Amino acid sequence: MNWKDWQIKKLTLGDPGFPRNLTKIKNPPKQIYFRGNFEERVLDKSIAIVGSRQVTAYGREVIDHFVSLFVTDGVTTISGFMYGVDTQVHKKTVEFGGVTIAIFGCGVNICYPVENNNLYTEILEKGGAVISEYPPDSKPQLWKYPQRNRLVAGLASLGVLVIEAGEKSGSLITADFARRQGKKVFAVPGPVTSKVSSGTNTLLKKRRAILVTDPSDILRTKTVRGKSKIPNDLSDIETKIYKALEFEPLSTDEIALAISGSVVEVSKNVSVMALRGYITEALGKFHLVRS
Amino acid sequence: MLTKILSAAHFGLKTIPVEVEVNIASKGFPGFNIIGLPSKAVEEARERVKTALVNSNIKFPEAKITVNLAPADIPKEGSNYDLPIAVGILNALEVVALPEEKSYFFGELSLDGTLRHTKGVFLLAISAKENKIKNLFVPTDSANEAAVIKSLNVYPVTSLNDLVMHLNSTKVIAKTKYVEAQDLLEEAPVEFDFSEIIGQESAKRALEIACAGGHNLFMQGPPGAGKTMLARAIPGILPPLSEDESLEVTKIYSLTGNIPPGGSLIRVRPFRVCHHTVSKIGLVGGGSDPHPGEISLAHNGVLFLDEFPEFPRSTLEALRQPLEDGIVSIARAAGSVKFPANFMLVAAANPCPCGYLGDPRRECRCSPRQIMNYQNRLSGPLMDRIDIHLNVPTVDVEKLAAMSKVKTTAEKSASIRERVIKAREIQLKRFSKDGIYNNASMKNKHIKKYCEMADDAQLLLKQAVNNYSLSARTYFRLIKVSRTIADIAGDAKITSSHIAESLQYRIRTQNKFF
Numbered sequence: 001m002n003w004k005d006w007q008i009k010k011l012t013l014g015d016p017g018f019p020r021n022l023t024k025i026k027n028p029p030k031q032i033y034f035r036g037n038f039e040e041r042v043l044d045k046s047i048a049i050v051g052s053r054q055v056t057a058y059g060r061e062v063i064d065h066f067v068s069l070f071v072t073d074g075v076t077t078i079s080g081f082m083y084g085v086d087t088q089v090h091k092k093t094v095e096f097g098g099v100t101i102a103i104f105g106c107g108v109n110i111c112y113p114v115e116n117n118n119l120y121t122e123i124l125e126k127g128g129a130v131i132s133e134y135p136p137d138s139k140p141q142l143w144k145y146p147q148r149n150r151l152v153a154g155l156a157s158l159g160v161l162v163i164e165a166g167e168k169s170g171s172l173i174t175a176d177f178a179r180r181q182g183k184k185v186f187a188v189p190g191p192v193t194s195k196v197s198s199g200t201n202t203l204l205k206k207r208r209a210i211l212v213t214d215p216s217d218i219l220r221t222k223t224v225r226g227k228s229k230i231p232n233d234l235s236d237i238e239t240k241i242y243k244a245l246e247f248e249p250l251s252t253d254e255i256a257l258a259i260s261g262s263v264v265e266v267s268k269n270v271s272v273m274a275l276r277g278y279i280t281e282a283l284g285k286f287h288l289v290r291s
Numbered sequence: 292m293l294t295k296i297l298s299a300a301h302f303g304l305k306t307i308p309v310e311v312e313v314n315i316a317s318k319g320f321p322g323f324n325i326i327g328l329p330s331k332a333v334e335e336a337r338e339r340v341k342t343a344l345v346n347s348n349i350k351f352p353e354a355k356i357t358v359n360l361a362p363a364d365i366p367k368e369g370s371n372y373d374l375p376i377a378v379g380i381l382n383a384l385e386v387v388a389l390p391e392e393k394s395y396f397f398g399e400l401s402l403d404g405t406l407r408h409t410k411g412v413f414l415l416a417i418s419a420k421e422n423k424i425k426n427l428f429v430p431t432d433s434a435n436e437a438a439v440i441k442s443l444n445v446y447p448v449t450s451l452n453d454l455v456m457h458l459n460s461t462k463v464i465a466k467t468k469y470v471e472a473q474d475l476l477e478e479a480p481v482e483f484d485f486s487e488i489i490g491q492e493s494a495k496r497a498l499e500i501a502c503a504g505g506h507n508l509f510m511q512g513p514p515g516a517g518k519t520m521l522a523r524a525i526p527g528i529l530p531p532l533s534e535d536e537s538l539e540v541t542k543i544y545s546l547t548g549n550i551p552p553g554g555s556l557i558r559v560r561p562f563r564v565c566h567h568t569v570s571k572i573g574l575v576g577g578g579s580d581p582h583p584g585e586i587s588l589a590h591n592g593v594l595f596l597d598e599f600p601e602f603p604r605s606t607l608e609a610l611r612q613p614l615e616d617g618i619v620s621i622a623r624a625a626g627s628v629k630f631p632a633n634f635m636l637v638a639a640a641n642p643c644p645c646g647y648l649g650d651p652r653r654e655c656r657c658s659p660r661q662i663m664n665y666q667n668r669l670s671g672p673l674m675d676r677i678d679i680h681l682n683v684p685t686v687d688v689e690k691l692a693a694m695s696k697v698k699t700t701a702e703k704s705a706s707i708r709e710r711v712i713k714a715r716e717i718q719l720k721r722f723s724k725d726g727i728y729n730n731a732s733m734k735n736k737h738i739k740k741y742c743e744m745a746d747d748a749q750l751l752l753k754q755a756v757n758n759y760s761l762s763a764r765t766y767f768r769l770i771k772v773s774r775t776i777a778d779i780a781g782d783a784k785i786t787s788s789h790i791a792e793s794l795q796y797r798i799r800t801q802n803k804f805f
Contacts, residue, residue: 054659056649264496266493267791268788284512
């Protein structure tokens with residue numbers, strides 16, 4: 001099935017089904033167009049996750065961890081369908097079997113960016129929705145995106161979580177909307193050396209966001225992530241590699257240095273570990289898969 | 292009086308004997324004409340020959356001279372007909388007598404009557420042997436090329452006067468001595484030694500494997516990571532050319548005039564570097580008179596393409612067929628020509644237009660769309676033909692400094708080369724009856740025959756194919772690379788650990804960054 005097979009529905013401000021969250025914000029949309037499942041129930045426990053158009057490996061790891069626990073907890077994720085963090089959030093939610101809502105800055109008949117064509121369909125298939133306040137065939141235009149951000153912030157019941165935002169990121173606008181709407185703003189701190197975390201770090205420094213390091217900080221549940229346990233079916237050298245990767249993602253060369261082994265030995269073992277699902281690789285570095 | 296001299300024309304790597312017929316008519320208006328589809332260079336032989344004869348104190352006849360290059364319907368290129376035309380005129384004038392045995396005359400004349408280095412002498416010598424022509428008169432500077440072919444009389448000619456004296460038996464030219472090809476093979480000079488490159492151990496290992504098996508290699512990494520330096524260090528670990536390989540390479544180099552004056556066999560494995568402004572014909576070969584391109588000049592050696600995505604798409608796609616077949620065939624109206632192009636492709640690229648995608652220290656300034664467009668310039672089918680994919684990350688400057696203070700233990704090129712040579716010897720032995728030289732050239736039938744895998748290796752490979760959804764071509768490439776890794780280790784059977792290592796060099800589906 002293709003996303004075009006889903007029917008477009010329209011709700012006007014004042015209609016019974018119109019999301020309550022959106023009526024509460026200043027300057028609410030006069031109408032919304034949407035495809036998919038868009039009920040109050042889905043929005044009851046929802047969080048907006050926004051961030052940079054460029055995700056680093058660190059950001060990806062953070063999204064992985066947060067989204068997996070949100071999905072387990074039945075939290076709906078909301079984001080803007082843009083490149084980077086947005087897409088990653090939608091993708092991961094769908095992958096973990098959760099419900100996610102994408103808010104478009106264009107009409108819902110236009111899939112922008114086009115690379116996310118399949119993602120559009122997957123979101124609908126998993127019971128999520130795609131929403132826009134613009135008529136279905138409206139083109140994506142730059143000015144529409146900040147406007148869109150007020151809906152992203154407005155729809156979320158739990159608040160807005162910022163993961164990786166640069167100094168001038170649009171996610172900061174979303175955070176701003178959330179604050180003005182009286183919603184909570186959460187931010188995950190990033191490396192102080194990273195340009196794509198400078199925005200989030202500034203938010204935290206100026207106390208405009210609540211520092212979170214784990215989904216439990218938002219969900220007020222017990223910390224799930226305990227001390228990471230080293231799987232016991234690893235060989236000696238695999239254990240060494242695993243331990244080295246607990247601190248930070250490393251390249252083959254760096255692992256070899258850390259465990260004082262040869263690159264040949266390391267290459268062999270990381271291949272097997274990756275196939276067994278303990279580690280993954282992104283941009284030449286190996287990351288632990290924490291489950 | 293009519294006289295006939297033997298010479299040769301090259302069409303691609305084929306050499307066709309050409310008869311140079313010279314007629315000096317006693318009647319008719321004085322003139323000098325060349326017929327038989329001469330090119331501009333051949334036309335101009337008239338002026339060179341005339342002046343050279345005059346400057347050698349030989350009176351140029353005032354008569355109607357007609358030169359016919361037979362067969363008349365094949366286009367003739369090049370300056371090598373100067374000598375046979377001059378000798379023909381001399382013979383027609385009865386200044387010299389021709390040798391009794393069939394002889395090839397081949398070479399370009401200088402205006403002062405001396406002979407210049409001429410391209411294609413090596414091919415001429417091969418053709419002489421095939422056509423059972425005993426004597427070769429070639430320029431002195433080019434005589435060494437012919438000297439590696441056995442049982443030929445190669446006469447190095449320095450000037451027209453020398454040749455006149457020789458042919459009249461007043462002063463005989465000493466034959467160039469036959470040289471065993473084996474005696475000429477020697478070491479390559481190297482630009483960088485691997486021990487000078489600090490860090491990048493896994494990249495070095497990948498290069499070792501690539502050179503050991505002749506595998507194509509693709510390096511991706513930010514600017515300044517050392518991709519170019521690594522590539523330039525490759526000649527230092529390449530195995531020497533075998534005799535057969537050297538002969539193949541020399542043919543192409545002789546044809547294109549890439550052998551320096553006095554040079555003989557090409558002894559060093561070619562390492563060709565191409566800038567991305569290269570034209571398609573410059574890269575793969577072609578032209579109305581088909582000429583080998585860079586890929587053929589890199590035959591049995593390495594072709595290094597830096598800034599890989601900057602090459603025009605159509606140029607890169609033209610590499611696909613030669614990468615697969617090791618041969619490039621160029622069809623033209625005049626006929627089709629095949630050039631060998633069994634090269635090892637080494638390509639380097641930045642991960643994005645600005646170069647810093649994934650760099651831990653610097654921010655990438657590219658938009659996702661830009662990055663995608665950049666990476667999409669390299670088509671899937673092309674990248675699928677590359678055996679080894681490698682990520683070359685930036686080396687930490689602090690670590691670099693610390694490591695260079697502590698005495699570096701980095702391995703020297705020479706010792707890596709020893710392992711490469713050993714692995715190649717195993718391969719040469721294995722493929723002695725198959726007409727290929729290395730693992731990279733294996734076709735599927737060879738893989739079936741020579742790549743015996745342990746059970747756990749099979750299992751691991753299957754698992755990898757499923758997990759990473761690898762294409763059938765990638766599957767076979769992985770086996771080839773594993774075969775090479777096993778050869779370096781000296782193992783007869785491919786084990787799971789060889790497969791595991793080769794998996795590190797597999798093609799990655801598009802870098803994930805969105």
